[in-house]
Amino acid sequence: MADHDEERVHPRRRPPRAARRPHRALRRLLPRSVRARATFAATAVVALALSGTAVALLGVLQANLSRDVQQSAVRQADKVAALAEREHLPPVIAGPGGTIVRVVDSDGKLVSTTPDLAVSYGVVLPRPQAPEPPQPPGGPLSYRQTFEPDGRAYVGALVRDPEQRVVSVTVNGPDGELTIYSAAPTGTVDAAGRTAAAALAVALPLLVALVALVTWRVTGRALRPVEAIRSEVAEITGHDLHRRVPVPRTADEVSRLAVTVNATLDRLEDAGQRQRRFIADASHELRSPIAVLRTQLEVALAHPDPESWPELLADALQDTVRLQDLAADLLLLARLDAADPVATELLDLDVLFADVLDARPADRVPVRAELADGVRVLGNRTWLTRLLTNLVDNAQRYAEGRVEVRLAVEDGAAVLEVRDDGPGIPEPDRERVFERFTRLDDARSRELGGAGLGLAIARDLVEHHGGTLCAAGQPDGAELPCGARLVARLPLAGPLSRAS
Known part of the structure; x- marks a missing residue:
């Protein structure tokens, strides 16, 4: 038993130093x-x-x-x-x-x-x-x-x-x-x-x-x-990512290496530009509510009228909530960009989404849900809840009187559709709406409290689950002939994915 323990403690014995010298000399x-x-x-x-x-x-x-x-x-x-x-x-x-x-x-x-x-x-x-x-x-x-x-x-x-x-x-x-x-x-x-x-x-x-x-x-x-x-x-440094390496005309492995290096530099330059643009947009979004909140507090101090305090406090609370939501969105984006591992579990999307919609009794526009049974995916409960919340919040901002949520299984994938009867998304802007801090109607979005991060976060959440999210037009014969239609596809888990 002692010999076995010694072997486990020392599974591999290194050769003496004198025996290693010839190999090093060679x-x-x-x-x-x-x-x-x-x-x-x-x-x-x-x-x-x-x-x-x-x-x-x-x-x-x-x-x-x-x-x-x-x-x-x-x-x-x-x-x-x-x-x-x-x-x-x-x-x-x-x-x-x-x-x-x-x-x-x-x-x-x-x-x-x-x-x-x-x-x-x-x-x-x-x-x-x-x-x-x-x-x-x-x-x-x-x-x-x-x-x-x-x-x-x-x-x-x-x-x-x-x-x-x-x-x-x-x-x-x-x-x-x-x-x-x-x-x-x-x-x-x-x-x-x-x-x-x-x-x-x-x-x-x-x-x-x-x-x-x-x-x-x-x-x-x-x-x-x-x-x-x-x-x-x-x-090449972080300040001159626009430079590129020379590509030889030999069309061999070295040429392909140069092309790959240039493609990597393209991605690095794009990531740097996106990061700088993100920092500028985040600073601008944070500065606006902070400036408004500071102005309200300065007015309250300059004119200490007890009758106007309830209105000032309500406005200050609204701006504080906006700051809190924006900070939470920025932290979530930072976590998504870092690709930190999260806990996943087998979830029934119909049950999860039904609970999320039941917890929204105060929506401005009632939500009509059509959820298929037995749609199971492997994912994070918090992130999938945030996915549906962001899509429904976006529909609530622009809907005139109707919002629909549909969950089904198509082509071996779980398909989530959120539709509204609002002005819709123009076809040239259907990809741009998923960029961060993007507002198609800037004045209206600011009035409704949006920062242009909801759809960007939703797409990142779907991609982290191995799916896709896109803005599509209304299908022929749909009950809502106009309005936005956001379609998310997630890979199935369990018996449905094996059968498909």
């Missing part, structure tokens, strides 16, 4: 820049590939040349064997291309040979016998091989000179049983191998150096726009 030796790393990687890969190719090429060349020499010896042995089967062999046989041929009988007596070539090459012509076991390296025997071309059994002869490839064949002819030895020099094979190795030893380093140089130049040219983008972004 990291220091590796190049740090992208250009150097790319050049190092490309050069290493090409060097390994070329080295392996060179080794394979030399091996294939050596094998092919050795096979050609061996086939030359075999062809010469076949010619002499065919001649020995038909007639008596002459004492001297002409060997083409430096090939050495010796023919002996069954007693080992020399029958025929090429003119004095065997002595200069030191070929030993033993009597044909079964192959002996190979001797240790460095012994007197240097070659032994068995192969079967064209159905004939050729046994490699025992040769003291490693520069010879010797084959033998036994035939019966007019001279009796003869053994033919054919030897071909391998000097050309070794010379060709040495020449190829020397050529590769010179060409490979030059080729690797050329690859490193080209990679270094190409990588530097490719990374030059990246450095231009970096230097430009480093100089």
Whole structure:
């Protein structure tokens, strides 16, 4: 048990510092820049590939040349064997291309040979016998091989000179049983191998150096726009967000990076402008009720008439409530912009919205509600309550005698519609009404106490729930042919969303 507890306390043990030093030293030796790393990687890969190719090429060349020499010896042995089967062999046989041929009988007596070539090459012509076991390296025997071309059994002869490839064949002819030895020099094979190795030893380093140089130049040219983008972004501050990085005309990844950086700067510039405009509008909205409240208090102090105090206090209370509502809206907008997580739960929208509407008995215009049953969403109760409140408050400001609230399920989403019979929203302004501190009728909105934040807050609340909010026209055949129509869509939760 103690061992298990110790393992839980120390699940991973770091290696000793002395063991980590070689790894750190190795990291220091590796190049740090992208250009150097790319050049190092490309050069290493090409060097390994070329080295392996060179080794394979030399091996294939050596094998092919050795096979050609061996086939030359075999062809010469076949010619002499065919001649020995038909007639008596002459004492001297002409060997083409430096090939050495010796023919002996069954007693080992020399029958025929090429003119004095065997002595200069030191070929030993033993009597044909079964192959002996190979001797240790460095012994007197240097070659032994068995192969079967064209159905004939050729046994490699025992040769003291490693520069010879010797084959033998036994035939019966007019001279009796003869053994033919054919030897071909391998000097050309070794010379060709040495020449190829020397050529590769010179060409490979030059080729690797050329690859490193080209990679270094190409990588530097490719990374030059990246450095231009970096230097430009480093100089951009919060006061000059209008600046943009250069976009290369290469239409590659670097070009797309520059386009993305410029798009990000566009969003930052737009956010900065919106923030400055928001601060200016909020300051203006706060200054107006504060100025009115201060004027009322100064009048009350300058003219202490007890009969006018109730009216002054009522006006002051109204301006104070307006300030309180505006401060609450600004705090809510700040929280929405910060995207702080909020508690969510599974809610029945029909029950929630019915409770919200029942809690509004003092509305100027009665609200007609049509709420479908079983519309469930995953959301925050306070925010969804504020959503319906803002939409109904907006309809109450402009309605002449009727406000309708409709909740239904359409295309797998919960659809909330709030309609009124007021002047409506002109089509060019149906998107602008959701901007902060926007009033289509500024004088009337101020008289009714609106600050132009209700619909902006409502849209932010819907978007935080994964939905949409828009201003639409009245559908054909609607009971309210004119007026505003605000439509919010929220994703369903529970069985309805799975069925859809």
